[in-house]
Amino acid sequence: MYGRKRVGLIVHGSHISTSYDNNLFMRLWVLNHYADPPDGMATRTFDIARRLVEQGNAATVFASNFSHYRFARMRPIPWGRLWKTEVIDGVEFVWIQTTRYRLNDWARIVNMASFAVVAVIAGLLRAERPDVVIGVTVHPLAALAGYWLSKAKRARFLLEVTDLWPQTLVDLGRLAPDSETVRWLRRLERFLFRRAERILMLWRNTDSYVESQGVSAEKILWLPHGVELSRYEHLEAYTGVPAKGLFQVVYLGAFVESMALETILEAARLLKAKGRSDIRFRLIGAGTYRNQIMARAVELHLDTVEFPPPVPKAQIAQAMTGADAFIYGLRDVTLYKYGMSLNKVTDYLAGARPIIYYGRSTYDPVSEAQAGFTVPPGDPQAVAAAIERLVELTAAERIAMGKRGRAYLEQHHTIAVITNRLVKALSSS
Numbered sequence: 001m002y003g004r005k006r007v008g009l010i011v012h013g014s015h016i017s018t019s020y021d022n023n024l025f026m027r028l029w030v031l032n033h034y035a036d037p038p039d040g041m042a043t044r045t046f047d048i049a050r051r052l053v054e055q056g057n058a059a060t061v062f063a064s065n066f067s068h069y070r071f072a073r074m075r076p077i078p079w080g081r082l083w084k085t086e087v088i089d090g091v092e093f094v095w096i097q098t099t100r101y102r103l104n105d106w107a108r109i110v111n112m113a114s115f116a117v118v119a120v121i122a123g124l125l126r127a128e129r130p131d132v133v134i135g136v137t138v139h140p141l142a143a144l145a146g147y148w149l150s151k152a153k154r155a156r157f158l159l160e161v162t163d164l165w166p167q168t169l170v171d172l173g174r175l176a177p178d179s180e181t182v183r184w185l186r187r188l189e190r191f192l193f194r195r196a197e198r199i200l201m202l203w204r205n206t207d208s209y210v211e212s213q214g215v216s217a218e219k220i221l222w223l224p225h226g227v228e229l230s231r232y233e234h235l236e237a238y239t240g241v242p243a244k245g246l247f248q249v250v251y252l253g254a255f256v257e258s259m260a261l262e263t264i265l266e267a268a269r270l271l272k273a274k275g276r277s278d279i280r281f282r283l284i285g286a287g288t289y290r291n292q293i294m295a296r297a298v299e300l301h302l303d304t305v306e307f308p309p310p311v312p313k314a315q316i317a318q319a320m321t322g323a324d325a326f327i328y329g330l331r332d333v334t335l336y337k338y339g340m341s342l343n344k345v346t347d348y349l350a351g352a353r354p355i356i357y358y359g360r361s362t363y364d365p366v367s368e369a370q371a372g373f374t375v376p377p378g379d380p381q382a383v384a385a386a387i388e389r390l391v392e393l394t395a396a397e398r399i400a401m402g403k404r405g406r407a408y409l410e411q412h413h414t415i416a417v418i419t420n421r422l423v424k425a426l427s428s429s
Contacts (some may be wrong), residue, residue, distance in 0.1 A: 026426070027058045027128060029155070031146040032136035033098075033115045035063035036313070037088045041286075042069065043313045044343065045136065046091055047228050051419040053090040060130070062119045065095040066111065069254065069286045069310065071102055083122045094122055104174075104288055116141035123149040130155045132426065134200070138163040140188050147195055159196035160223070164209065164335065165189060171333040172257060189213065198425055204339030204363035221425045224341035226418040227409065232350045235317035238402050240395025242324050247279045247391050249356070250323040252316070253344035255287030260331045262296060263358055266380035269300050271387065277304065279387060281327075284319055286310040320351045324398070325372070325390050329358035332377035339363030349409035352402035354393075356386050365412075371405030 035045040049059035065075040075095040101107035135146020150157035166185035207217035326348040339362040355372035375382035
């Protein structure tokens with residue numbers, strides 16, 4: 001084994017110290033197709049990896065050079081090469097050359113397959129042997145590639161589940177539950193669940209789901225989204241008073257089908273019809289549905305809705321500036337009974353502003369923290385009414401909501417807390 005062998009990992013609150021035997025340590029590989037560095041938007045994998053590196057471990061992230069969020073190759077690779085390496089803040093990235101796509105069609109499937117195949121080749125040709133390999137879904141081919149590499153390198157295999165495939169596609173109506181594709185995906189999911197030493201779940205309440213695959217729920221480690229609080233140090237303190245008398249409701253996140261962004265547009269239409277020109281909306285992000293949502297706003301003549309360009313995580317605080325409330329939601333599908341964790345929610349909680357959530361999920365941090373209002377999904381009138389309720393509150397009441405959300409975040413959803421949880425699992429297995 002290369003490097004130093006790890007003897008023990010000692011956790012003290014948010015700090016982790018590591019004891020070593022001479023020159024031996026833990027080497028971690030993560031295969032996450034959509035992982036981003038700090039100048040990107042999906043930085044969860046990098047943030048955890050950097051924490052581990054700071055503690056004396058080694059972390060390598062295999063990620064696509066084609067951004068799912070910007071539909072562009074953010075890390076160009078010289079002609080004739082299939083991957084290249086780059087070290088960012090001590091974390092090594094292996095950028096995999098993948099094919100392009102614009103929609104959720106066959107071209108995206110080819111993109112997924114190209115990542116899995118090239119990542120396996122790149123991993124096999126590396127001289128070092130990792131101690132742990134984590135295969136990350138959203139798509140299971142990346143996780144399968146991680147399993148193959150763990151076997152070839154004789155490493156421990158952990159499965160990180162960011163999305164439940166194929167159940168997500170079934171519940172959103174994208175695939176028929178009895179289709180051959182779904183049957184194949186279920187077999188692959190069951191295979192990965194059974195082969196994984198631990199299942200790292202972003203979803204909070206998946207015991208019954210995992211057990212339905214014939215796998216013990218004891219394998220599950222809840223590892224939700226989290227934030228690096230340092231990114232919010234320069235966020236302007238929330239005064240609770242709308243600037244220039246305009247109450248700004250902000251959405252920060254992906255423009256994807258599951259977020260039901262048309263609900264926000266319809267709520268904006270209802271408010272405008274009531275003459276509420278004092279309530280404005282900013283929808284910030286990227287994704288396959290962005291053009292469709294923008295076109296719908298034009299059709300509805302929503303001059304109270306703006307669409308600023310997406311921002312990387314490093315600029316998240318700047319994008320939050322001026323927000324009086326944050327908003328997000330989900331479609332009403334049975335899938336969310338498993339209690340999903342959303343990246344944008346942790347950002348919102350860190351922003352210390354009130355939050356409006358339209359959805360139905362067994363995990364609702366907005367309600368748990370009393371950080372805003374939760375209303376039913378698919379009900380624009382309820383969303384509009386919740387926004388008006390926020391406007392009617394006093395500045396002190398809105399500030400208190402934001403502070404409760406921030407306190408909840410610091411207890412459950414910081415990168416330090418999440419890294420502690422992972423380290424404990426690795427050291428106790």
